[in-house]
Amino acid sequence: NAGVTQTPKFRILKIGQSMTLQCTQDMNHNYMYWYRQDPGMGLKLIYYSVGAGITDKGEVPNGYNVSRSTTEDFPLRLELAAPSQTSVYFCASTTPGGYTFGSGTRLTVV
């Protein structure tokens, strides 16, 4: 099993550009999450999903959108990139036993 796969690992965006961060899991987990991690701060929840077709906002959803058309995929969309979105992004899925995280995407907006 690959677990949770995130792409890309690194990306530089110009202000105003758009991009999609991809997240795929092959464990048939219903619960999936997108977090951002800023230096010196705890992980902050952007969006989460409890199953295909169901998504909900977390603590810091502004500037982002998600979709969950299948159990496996949970992409995160940035429509108009801003410098405040420079961060490391993690996708994760959970079972009652614990978390599985993707390897992260380091995004810089210039």
Add this chain to the structure above:
Amino acid sequence: KNEVEQSPQNLTAQEGEFITINCSYSVGISALHWLQQHPGGGIVSLFMLSSGKKKHGRLIATINIQEKHSSLHITASHPRDSAVYICAVRKLETGNQFYFGTGTSLTVIP
């Protein structure tokens, strides 16, 4: 004030020392997770606790629900234990969302 507080923020230990990292939280929870983030950025789930104590190899995690406190212990520490250790709680009233401490950065010196 964060709902999840960890101490210490930074910790340096000699190889072989017994290490304790603390996590206090101020809300009702249904579960608490301990995560490990290595210098490369990857995050691994160590434990999920809702009561009592769990042990895995040299790692021990305990939780006291009444005192809203959890500890992560590392026995016979080793340089490969150097990482950031993160506490995360699932709040009772927001069952699908987790809230994270800012992490404890551990360095174990040979």
